[in-house]
Amino acid sequence: MSLVVKATELEVKPWLRQVDLRSVGAMVIGLVNRSSGEAARDGAHQSAGATRAAAVKPVIVGDVDDVSVGTAMKVFVIRMESMATEAGKTVNVGDKNERALVSFNVTVNGTMNPIGIQQVHGIGGCDVSRGNWVHDDSYPLYEASSCPFIEKEFDCVKNGRPDKDYLKYRWQPLGCNLPRFNGIDLLRRLRGKSIMFIGDSLSLNQWQSLTCLLHTAVPTAKYTSVRSGELSTFTFPEYNVKVLFSRNPFLVDIVSTSSGRVLKLDSISLENQKLWTGVDVMIFNTWHWWLHTGRKQAWDLIEEGGKIIGKDMDRLVAYEKALNTWATWVDSQVDPAKTKVFFQGVSPDHSNSSDWGDPKAGSCNGQTEPLPGPSYPHVHPAEKVAEKVLRAMPKPVQLLDVTNLSQLRKDGHPSFYGLGGHRASDCSHWCLAGVPDTWNILLYADLAGS
Template structure:
């Protein structure tokens, strides 16, 4: 076993990296406006000069050429919400330093589903929008006030928009998180089982933990039961937000300009509970998947990202508007920015899978 394989890359510190970043907002065309922090005048650049250093080993900086060679002829899909899309966009930006991605999406502008090809390497990368992972509906979704309307979550029914698409993919990167804090109605076997942040007094009021656990359990079982999927699933762990001095809609912001040290913060509260739920449901999926020869792996970025309050767009995801108060974004990540490190994690996990496959074939 290699030293790196014995090393838990989820534990460590952020250390100085004067060579970063490895692309710019001018060199990558897949950066969405609300993550283009330098375009909108972010004055500090120190948040671009850090890399993740695990305890007891090193985590190499992402090598785009090596990634393309490892993934040559393969298909990778991201499943989740806009933070999942944020990760995929980071990967596209890094790979585009070697080969420009070709957008082969049915809709050319940014939509909920995107596909890219790196044709020299016959690599396909897709994103499937499914912020709850399970089937959802919403009353009057076209209404201008739809943001405040609750979603109906059918917690025992996987979302067919992604489960029907995954056959043929070699790797899935599945994640979900911040949408589970929105007003929601919970259904199990077609019957209303409870709600989160609903005004009705005659409905059982439950927490986000209830829906989070059941959504991941349903998603993992849908993968296991998909007869035509034989790939590897990576669960990308929960990435905490960093609102300070108020909730997201009450003036909260994230203005810090450097990472925390490990001793300056700790995983607790709802961040810890959601992370724990992911670990528990992943272990269940791993046991169930063995019978079909399916692999479920953890891409554990939670502690690393807990320490990066400096990496969010804050108010630099848009131009200021006179006499208009705009909400600061402390959920998504600037591009380039700390989210690029997720691809350091990803390529290391892919290297380990390659080496494990070679050992098993001997």
């Protein structure tokens, strides 16, 4: 049984003229005709629902030697082998300007390269995950001192960090240029809307970055900042824009019982579901708290399917189960026509310098410059899991692909110039101004291009 996708000529977007398609693994933009493809697509999704993408086994039957950049891009025939589709079902690509909600593999020089039409690594088709940090005298985009609401733990300058070069780096992807952040433009685009960061303190890091970027753009505009429990709300009344942060380190539930704190891998509380419903833009994040052990571990027992399965388990396996629970909620509850969903990606720490090939350095302490790009020596294992889950989702979710670019910034952490000072080095969070500003440039680039 197979789903045959017949490719036609597609219009090349302006940014594609700057892209060497072979160097980034033959990036392919696909647009699917709903009228002819809906039945096959929906059938595939229903079958894959329980096991996510496991039912689909993509096989390439064309070649990419003729893929080139010009006024049009020729793509090729792909056969999607799937238990969920009937033989010979045909989808015409390129008719209706609608995204195909499937992923496929492209053979380039004998190797299989995963390409998601949702562009898991891309913003509008540009692969932003590989590049270099370049010195830019126009940076930083703001002074932390101009944003009195920034948490003390992130204001490295105020905390006495002596070096300043870490403030002067701009992320430059290999294949394209990112727009400069335009806070006034973003506020106008978000007028009357809400944007929420949901996750741990790395989401707080990004939320604080965005609020300062926006405040810097409209320094005389009134704002309010209110915290109620685990929800913080930053409002620009003039634009009727709310920028929210909901502290939720696991996305799934932890419940206190007589037996202890129970981590429920397949449960999202009605309270959180209600909080997320109706938000216009959501950026989810989870990873760091899955690593904690000992006194910092947030649970005593783990539950799945209504049964306690133990006190602990492989953390990556648990992480994937929780992400699939979150993905199921997004797939069943989010209307893409009304709500844009992002996953922040995994923010790396730099606690062990052996990870970047310099065991004598120890950690992020004393680091003053980035690593050279375009890629970090290894792919983060949690990022692999996150991408696997995202690729299997029927509903479009955009990955803010911050992992590789952040892995290169061993110099960007507070280290001794955070909350703990010289008593406790912080190689997990990020100085502001700093790396999270680039995460928000990626966010802005996607929202501005939507």
